[in-house]
Amino acid sequence: MAAESHGIDLLPVIALLGAAVVAAPLFKRIGLGSVLGYLAAGIAIGPFGLRLLQEPSSILHVAELGVVMFLFIIGLEMRPSRLWGLRREIFGLGIVQVALCALLLTGVGVLTGFPVAPSFVAGAGFVLTSTAIVMQLLEERREMAAPKGQRIVSILLVEDMAIVPLLALVAFLAPIVPGSVAASGAIDWLSIAIGLVTIAGLVLAGRYLLNPLFGLIASVEAREVMTAAALMVVLGSAYVMQLGGLSMAMGAFLAGVLLSESTFRHQLEADVEPFRGILLGLFFLAVGMSLDLGVIARNWAMILFYVAAYMVVKAIVIYLVARLFGASNWEAIERAVFMAQGGEFAFVLYAAALGTGIISGEENAILTAIIIVSMMVTPLLIAALRLVERNIPLSTDGVERPENLSGNVLIIGFGRVGQIVCQVLLTRGHVISIIDTDVEMINTAREFDFKVYYGDGKRLDILHAAGAERASAIVVCVDKADDATKIVELIKAEFPLIPVLARASDRRHALDLITAGADFHIRETFESSLVLGQKALEALGADLPEVAEIIEKVRQRDEKRLELELVGGLCRAAALQRQIGPGGGRAARRFGVNEAEAASKPRSSFL
8 A cells, every 4th residue: 555645745846946947048048038938937837838836826925025035135235325316316207207107008098998997007007117027137137237227226116116105096996885994085094104104113123123133143153044034134024014004025125225234235135135036036937827818818809909008108108208307319218118018016906906896807817917918028029129229320319429629638448448547647637538439338428427429449530530639648448459459550550659558458469559559558457467466475475575576577577478479479478488486387287287288279368
């Protein structure tokens, strides 16, 4: 007789993890993003696919903690001083966008024959952009800290905070039910007071209790206790806000902001990050499983119409508001595509409207399907936007071209190196002229009060317009090695008496710049590597005179290598490189490098 099993049913867990492991990397690899992969995997394993999981709602409740933890981490990055710096975006740009979108999306429902209350609920829910999707996309594109990314984050914060008044409006618009607050037409001042007291209590606890708590836990030196405390703070603040009738995500965000100035900020972020990533992926899987394909099949025409209508109207409003607040044409287009979809907080709003009788169960399912379809369409639209971006140059509207510039130093290229060079020269009081071909960089520089002109340093007419013949020195800081070499060759051919200083990307590029006639060059990693090596020697106990002597030997050996390589190429100096260290050729073996291979197959970046 087989033994009866009382173990945990692991099949659903394995299905969830397997779907995430397969779908997310696959979709990310083909350029559609991990979010769409999670949504597609959820459909595949859910009740309308392989039916490996039958109750997505129970998973969704747990997975919502991923959004909560995501907002906690965002809060850790949003220090109060930083939030104050974004006040114009939050209280200006964000509020204007949310208000206009809510008004016009409500109008879409009214114009298509629905009453005002359901139209408002449907439109207001679609206003709430998916924080999880947009933040994930910004994170994947490494644009979170960029100015345009910060503006999007500010708008998302306004939308997340808007869930509170929207839930209050849902209660106000609820049908008249005997004995309810809505029936008497009174405002529930008690609920409002409880919400305010909850926020005040959380702020006081975060200000006066959290830092001492984490200080005490850190003194125990138990990593698992610190992790447990981090999770307790995130979930506890979310739960307290939920008890106060507010958003769990808002509570986690507020807790993150309160801890953003803490000395434990980085430790907390590291502890919460793994849980955040797993639960956020689980959230998108659950959303995909929640998509009722039967409802879509019965109402596919209506769903597609409202997805298109809502996304187009919302995108147009976002674009116009962005342009009104000074965004460039391309940034406004990007923001409109990124934020045109509905979001996860709409599910909360629709559930509240269902509970009060504003919408029916069928309407709730249709509205949920509209939100989910819009979330699934967004990564496809962004992928299409990337294709367009590759083939269409950025608009140069509002970007000035150089004309009779008179700076005594001309900087060509305003990337990482060019920006630091400018700071040095400006500190000395020099008048500089800057040209670059990166329109996005030029627009970003303008936000930091740097005047950068649009111009290609490989063109002689641009060099004349930028005042190259009047400059006392020209510094070439462009990223592409071939472009830098061509610029140096052109300048030395046309203005041979003007000193040209250039940034080299690697050793081979340094040789090309010397051949082109550069008066001075510096490999972009050479000096920083010497300083790093110097500090490493000091940390290992070497005294300062010995450190200085070693650094000078490395410099001299490098200069000798360059002289040999100019004559005989990179292979000519391989024997010299093998003399590093007291062991001669043994040094190469300590690096794990075969000497014959190093001599016969040198690389431009090798030492």
